[in-house]
Amino acid sequence: MNFLYDYTYYLGAFGLVFIGLYVILTRKNLIRVIIGLSLLETGVNLFLVSLGYVRGGTAPIFSGSGTEAAGMVDPIPQALVLTSIVIGMAVLALALSLAIRLYRHAGTIDLAKIRGQRW
Amino acid sequence: MRKIALLVPLAVIAAGALAVLAEIPFGDRKGEVGEYYLREGRDQTGAVNIITSVVVGYRGFDTLGEVTILFTAAVGVGAVLKFAKKSGKDTGYRPSSLILRTGCRLLFPLIILVGAYIFLHGHLTPGGGFPGGAVMASAWLLVYLGCRERRISARAAGAVESASGAAFVLAGLAGLVGGGYFLANFLPCGVAGTLFSAGIIPVIYVLIGFKVGAELAGIIDNLLLESG
Amino acid sequence: MILPVLLTAVMLAGALAAAVFREPVSAVIALGLVSLIAAVLFYLLQAPDVAMAEAAIGTGLTTAIFLIAIRRTEGGG
Numbered sequence: 001m002n003f004l005y006d007y008t009y010y011l012g013a014f015g016l017v018f019i020g021l022y023v024i025l026t027r028k029n030l031i032r033v034i035i036g037l038s039l040l041e042t043g044v045n046l047f048l049v050s051l052g053y054v055r056g057g058t059a060p061i062f063s064g065s066g067t068e069a070a071g072m073v074d075p076i077p078q079a080l081v082l083t084s085i086v087i088g089m090a091v092l093a094l095a096l097s098l099a100i101r102l103y104r105h106a107g108t109i110d111l112a113k114i115r116g117q118r119w
Numbered sequence: 120m121r122k123i124a125l126l127v128p129l130a131v132i133a134a135g136a137l138a139v140l141a142e143i144p145f146g147d148r149k150g151e152v153g154e155y156y157l158r159e160g161r162d163q164t165g166a167v168n169i170i171t172s173v174v175v176g177y178r179g180f181d182t183l184g185e186v187t188i189l190f191t192a193a194v195g196v197g198a199v200l201k202f203a204k205k206s207g208k209d210t211g212y213r214p215s216s217l218i219l220r221t222g223c224r225l226l227f228p229l230i231i232l233v234g235a236y237i238f239l240h241g242h243l244t245p246g247g248g249f250p251g252g253a254v255m256a257s258a259w260l261l262v263y264l265g266c267r268e269r270r271i272s273a274r275a276a277g278a279v280e281s282a283s284g285a286a287f288v289l290a291g292l293a294g295l296v297g298g299g300y301f302l303a304n305f306l307p308c309g310v311a312g313t314l315f316s317a318g319i320i321p322v323i324y325v326l327i328g329f330k331v332g333a334e335l336a337g338i339i340d341n342l343l344l345e346s347g
Numbered sequence: 348m349i350l351p352v353l354l355t356a357v358m359l360a361g362a363l364a365a366a367v368f369r370e371p372v373s374a375v376i377a378l379g380l381v382s383l384i385a386a387v388l389f390y391l392l393q394a395p396d397v398a399m400a401e402a403a404i405g406t407g408l409t410t411a412i413f414l415i416a417i418r419r420t421e422g423g424g
Contacts, residue, residue: 005348009392010140012355016381018133019362026122031371031417035378038409039362042385045401049394052153055146059393060169061245062161072169074153078394079173083185085400086249086331089409090192093338096416097199100342103420170396237399245395253403260411335408342415 009050016043030099030109034092041088045081052077164304165317166242174247175320179302183287186330190284193334200341215265223265230258238328242317248324252331259336263343276337283330290323351391358384375413382406 016039023036052074060075103109148154156173164172174182215223238251290302297305304318314321358381365377382405389398 005352006145007140008351008355009388010143010145012358012388014133014136014140015355015359016362018129019359019366022125022129023366025125029371031413031420032374035365035371035374035413038378039365039381042381042405045397046385046388049389049392049397050145051143051149053146053392054148057393059245059395060157061395062167062169072157073393074148074150075156075169075173076150076153078397079170079178081394081397082170082174082247082249082400083182085397085404086253087185087188087192089404090189090334090338092409093342093412094192094195094199096412097196097342100416100419101199109420168396246399247396250396250399250403253400253408257403257407260408264411339408339412339415342412342419 009053010047013043013047013050016040016046019043028111030102030111031096033111034095034099037095038088038092041084045084045088048077048081048084164320166320168242168245168247170245171242171247171320171324172317175323176304179291179323182327183291183302186284186287186327189331189334190280193280193338196338197341215267219265223261227258227262230261231255234258234328234332238324239321240314241324241328242320243314248327249331251324251328252333253335255328255332256335256339260339263339273337273340276333276340279333280330280337283326283333287323287326287330290319290326294319351388354384354388354391358388371417372414375410375417378413379406379410382409 020036020038020040020043023039024033027033027036054073057071057073060072060078099109102114106114108114156177157169160169160172160176161167164176166172166176234251234254234257236251237246237254238248241247241251292301294303294305295301297303304320306318306322361377361380361384365374365381368374368377382401386398386402386405389401
């Protein structure tokens with residue numbers, strides 16, 4: 001039970017990663033595949049931020065007079081994930097616009113029907 | 120059958136991942152670079168928010184690369200969806216009721232103000248350019264969903280975005296001239312904790328905030344109003 | 348102490364719902380729930396910047412562009 005309390009964040013992040021992988025691999029509707037991609041990205045971001053956590057630490061912002069540098073969490077994973085979230089959303093928008101274009105061209109977004117088509 | 124056969128390799132990968140995770144201690148100090156940034160960050164860059172000083176000060180060149188990725192994705196969305204802009208107007212929607220129109224018109228400048236506050240105070244409070252730009256794009260999304268009368272013209276959004284990106288590179292080149300290396304902090308640092316402190320960091324964050332807001336609003340404009 | 352375990356359980360249930368639901372619109376709403384709980388977990392991990400970014404982008408803009416794309420592709424073939 002102590003294992004569960006300690007590693008909750010890791011298990012949650014990896015659970016999201018594996019559910020996202022399963023959705024990408026087994027769904028035929030293109031919109032569902034992109035939903036799986038979004039789950040995968042959220043899981044990876046959560047894992048990165050939980051790597052930098054220090055027990056009993058506070059947020060890395062100097063405010064007032066009570067905060068000192070020794071009791072803060074690691075700032076580097078948070079700086080990386082901050083930009084990664086915005087880039088993930090831009091990549092999702094690009095993937096959805098490609099799905100719209102595919103629907104215009106082929107009339108369907110069911111991957112099982114599209115895979116057999118020729119030019 | 121394929122789904123069951125797929126679960127076996129995933130279970131093996133999951134077992135391997137859990138075995139690795141048991142080796143990584145949760146909640147212990149792991150990196151030394153982070154501790155260096157925490158100790159020296161306030162004196163060297165002048166920003167009270169250490170994440171801002173990492174994103175714009177210590178790792179500013181990586182932020183320039185990420186802004187380029189955002190720009191490429193926005194250009195991609197515009198290029199893929201521009202094939203059949205017949206009229207540019209979305210047909211088949213009902214005009215909204217009076218309450219919805221008035222509410223959207225009242226809320227729109229307030230949300231823009233909140234977004235501008237978030238990226239102006241990026242070096243003092245949590246936030247910065249990226250969440251501030253996203254909040255500004257949410258204000259435009261509210262206008263698209265509620266009023267539909269005002270839309271961001273594509274040329275204005277493109278002009279704001281290009282000008283902000285070029286100004287970011289120009290600020291880096293000015294740092295090269297003034298400080299000796301690209302993106303150097305050559306303006307005076309001031310007293311840590313006030314609004315006009317931390318040298319060039321607030322300037323860069325304002326530019327990033329405008330750029331991200333214009334880009335995300337342009338993406339939503341392309342997706343919503345491509346004629347169908 | 349019990350709060351992260353409870354929130355993680357709800358988040359995993361929401362992710363399973365996003366994987367299993369048949370209607371794409373319902374799956375997108377479950378995705379918004381996952382993003383919201385991820386934002387709360389980011390705050391519990393002492394990362395307020397990341398929580399603000401995830402709440403603004405994950406629950407607002409991502410759900411909106413998914414719903415726009417579902418309408419443009421007629422709900423999927």
